[in-house]
Amino acid sequence: MLVPMIIAFGVIALLIAGWFTLQIQKIQISEVTDSNSASKMELISRAISDGAMTFLKVEYKYISVFVVIFTVLIIVLLDDPHTPFNDGLFTAGAFVFGSIISLVAGYFGMKIATQTNYRTTIKSSKSLAEGFKTAFLGGSVMGFVLVGVAVLGLIFTVMAYTNFLAGNDTHYIMEVVAGFGLGGSSIALFCRVGGGIYTKAADVGADLSGKVENSIPEDDPRNPAVIADNVGDNVGDIAGMGSDLFGSAAEATCAALVIGASATAIAGNMDALIYPISILAVGIIVSIVTMFFAKVSKESDVEPALKNQLLISTVLMAIAMYFVTDKYMVAEFTVLGKSISAMGVYWSFIAGLVSGMVIGYITEFYTSHTYKPVQEVADSSKTGAATNIIYGLALGYKSTILPVVFLCATIIIAYSLAGMYGISIAAIGMISTLATALTIDAYGPIADNAGGIAEMCEFPDEVRDRTDMLDAAGNTTAAIGKGFAIGSAALTALALFAAFITRSNLSEIQLLKPWVFGGLVFGAMLPYWFSAMTMKSVGKAALDMVEEVRRQFTKMPGILKGEQEPDYASCVDISTQAALREMIGPGILVIFTPILVGYGFGTEALAGVLAGSLASGVSLAISSANSGGAWDNAKKYIEKGDLGEGHKKGSDTHKAAVVGDTVGDPFKDTSGPSINILIKLMAIISLVFAASIASKGGILLHLF
């Protein structure tokens, strides 16, 4: 009886999240003894929270418009006159439901993050351990809410549709369910891209005008862009990242549901059918247990505590899923002509789980200043910004080798064990410890915000030192999280791609056909097009921000002397407007490319485009994320004084490293992670429209 178990685990996740929220809310500003700090904290925490919520509200308004338009498009395009009802209506229902669930999860995640940031500052003024615990609890609320609603949303959709559409082919029903994944993924597009532009426009703008032009430190309250920068952490690194991973979880599960249901043995067995959802559900319990191992008393504990979370949850997950698979998965079945055993499915799961962890640790190797690659980038800053950039780019390029090799190995191992079903299970395996991953991912920006608040509210230096310790570890785990996100996006896209081909009634995609090959070359270009848009957006918005800061400094000379309050709101507004304006272009590119290519040039061209964008996008995304992470930490390495005192803050070496760090910002937090969405979303759109494209697509082909 897997259904009640999944529901129970989902509810437990929400209960835990609620309980943790109450714990966090018990912490009050009144605990701050210094009244000046307390009153500033009141103001600043509200400013950040208001800025984030304002952005979210406007963003959600834009998204609602998109959801309505796209819903109509689904209903119109998917209306098959041969079926007794409008297929599109059901798909559209799942789509709207998935969208709403994702929006709700994002809302709560950000709400709790903006409630936890200043409370982490409060607790950090007591001790490092308490500060850590607070930030970690806040992160885990985000993790449990998100996975909880994902699991409940998925199981609810599956149960509802198998009832509503009872009598139809299960395979067909699961395709309708895939609308849920489409919803989650579409929201992720806007939240990831919009949030990414918001946060980096604010961050780059604040750095350029503050650190570079006026030599005032980071998070200095005199910088008018400082609130926007802190809002950005919540908007981009919490809501954007969360929606991305929610999308991955929903899509990977939908791909597995669709492929699995093509096997009669699975289609006829509810437990086996919803096995993919059970992986996420089991992950909830594993993550709860793993949390008990997160104990920190001194600085050197923080990073290992976070990194061990991943290792522990991986081991527990591997053990738990052995029993679940053994009990609920049918012993032998056939998918797409390949005969598969339950243990083949289990080992595919393990392949994804382990390679996710390995990719995460490889990412850490290339982005942490504990290791040689980042130290070399730091060293190259001695000869100026140019060599820093060259070395950083070369590092990013090089860092693609091993993750890609592990990804390829996972593809080949999972396929040889369990065919395309194995690949979809490996994709879920990679993100099965999602609640843990999200906890440590969200922990980072909360700790980062806590540091900013400590600075702005004039807490004693030791408090800032503690939050810096918490934040530094968060940077490393953020890099690990990005490795996960890219790897799982690639596997998810491949599984969706396979489901799309199956659904298109194509027995094969011949690589050497001109439309396939042309599509491949075109698809491989798309991540560049997409990145060009997002990078340029950040650049443009950052320039606007710099102009605004300059304007304020000129018009209100009292700001720099600390006698006058800067106009934070106008900077928040610039980021908000830029993010909303600039997310439209990339959005159109991602959503309409598969539709135009499919209906215009047919399924084969579309298959080429999907394969090309996946293959090229993986490497571009990894290299962008890792170059960015390495530049950031190379700068931190120099600031720590590890290159020698003569190269610390203010030196030419440090200035060169700041250039790399600034270039890296949009790389690692906007263009790189957005590529995940590009490849996943194009694949799920293709899947949802597959049958329609197969019958009505290719209308321009007769021109050739």
Next chain:
Amino acid sequence: MLVPMIIAFGVIALLIAGWFTLQIQKIQISEVTDSNSASKMELISRAISDGAMTFLKVEYKYISVFVVIFTVLIIVLLDDPHTPFNDGLFTAGAFVFGSIISLVAGYFGMKIATQTNYRTTIKSSKSLAEGFKTAFLGGSVMGFVLVGVAVLGLIFTVMAYTNFLAGNDTHYIMEVVAGFGLGGSSIALFCRVGGGIYTKAADVGADLSGKVENSIPEDDPRNPAVIADNVGDNVGDIAGMGSDLFGSAAEATCAALVIGASATAIAGNMDALIYPISILAVGIIVSIVTMFFAKVSKESDVEPALKNQLLISTVLMAIAMYFVTDKYMVAEFTVLGKSISAMGVYWSFIAGLVSGMVIGYITEFYTSHTYKPVQEVADSSKTGAATNIIYGLALGYKSTILPVVFLCATIIIAYSLAGMYGISIAAIGMISTLATALTIDAYGPIADNAGGIAEMCEFPDEVRDRTDMLDAAGNTTAAIGKGFAIGSAALTALALFAAFITRSNLSEIQLLKPWVFGGLVFGAMLPYWFSAMTMKSVGKAALDMVEEVRRQFTKMPGILKGEQEPDYASCVDISTQAALREMIGPGILVIFTPILVGYGFGTEALAGVLAGSLASGVSLAISSANSGGAWDNAKKYIEKGDLGEGHKKGSDTHKAAVVGDTVGDPFKDTSGPSINILIKLMAIISLVFAASIASKGGILLHLF
């Protein structure tokens, strides 16, 4: 009778080249009236020429070792016990011949370039028109020698092997001939990569130590790295670029020969069989006629004169080939099951020819400071190096869109008109005006060197102004040339890929098979791995160069005061050693990847790798080359004062632009163009070893 015509045209090319060489050699240093300048010119021109020749000699020694090893490998791996003779022996013969021809062409090209550079300075002191004529003549010698030996080498190999191997299947004979392309391409690998590292190590090193650290101008004779920098132009931009395009011509022709010979109608008709070679031969005559249109009297004539060369040669080529195709191509034939007409072949040729030109002009749009994209990059430098880098990268990414669209259109049009044969003909079409393209490509570094010599030999400022005018136009045409080179490399690789599949006896490559898809993802990563190596090599070698310059400035303080002669030779030596050392890694990666993947995991995995590296390499190469070109010209735009006087040399804006320019150097001249070689060479290696891999490959597959 096409054979005598091809031979005649090839001989004409060499005669023209010889005649032009005599013209150039008539110009004597004794024409220089100032005796100080004359004696300096004697010394400096010899130093550049000696440096270049020394490098070439050592490089050729390394290459000889490689040629011997690889020859043995070919003989051993291609020995098929079922044939009466060792197949490998004949392929190896063609391979060695192709290698030698490429080396000889590179040697003469560089010899003439180092003889023309200072003569251009001499003539520029008379008038702009005479300076232009000299540099242009020098470039055209390079062009005609290279195309002449390519055409003669190809026709000789085809004639010799159809005689030696008479009685064998023509298709099989043409595969043996493909060894010639492999030879040309292997040499291109070392010359492009080695030359690219040499020139940019010297250039970046000279810039960092001279312009940035000591504020002495470019080409100042006090900079110890200045001779190495000028040698680099010859080694990289002449010999490296020439061997790359020689490789493209040889490979594209070999691909067309192999695919064409699979049609019985073509295999039985010598004229139709060697039609691909005739395209290059006709291009020689077209280029000669085009030269008459190159007239320059004032500054504003230079760039249009060069750009019109491409347009005129394209039009003439289109007309001439209509008659050649009509007369010599068989009217109807069948390739790989597709029935093809002579006019289908002609229009495929036109598709390649025109899209090459269009890609060239698009490249110009993105890299010339006449247009908005580069001006935006220049403008972004006002806020520092970071925004300059972000804008430049975004520009490069964006500049991939249109070239890729045209490339895809060419693939689809050529295929629908004439199948895979059409694609190979389109590839040749794109480089059919090679002599013209090489002329204007080689013109650039000659003019650049002329400027350096004018500076170092203390010629009057007006001379340097004239050489700068010549050089500026050369920068633009160099960008156009790179567009061509990448486009033709992609089409060539695709044609070779198709020939490889045909030869592997595979009826299909199924995209969704795990080994194919895994190979695709892995292959898409290879251009990143390769670029990581070449970028890092330039970075490392440039740092060595900076150290050496610093050492000289410290030990010999007289240098900076102009009282002491710097030690140029030690800097030349650093570039030489770095280039030779660092070309080995990328060389091994490119040469052994197809061999290891093929013999290890079989033809399907190899097909995936080839397709992935092609699709991802095209976009990475275009974006690298164009970002680099744009940064370079954004800096020039700022230097011209177009952003306002406050932003000229010495300003922070200019310094920011110099960072971009320095980062762009390895992008546009090392890593970007090297990717061409990566995708072409892996494809031709696969083709040459195809039959052997098909029968003996995949030895590790049983592990899965």
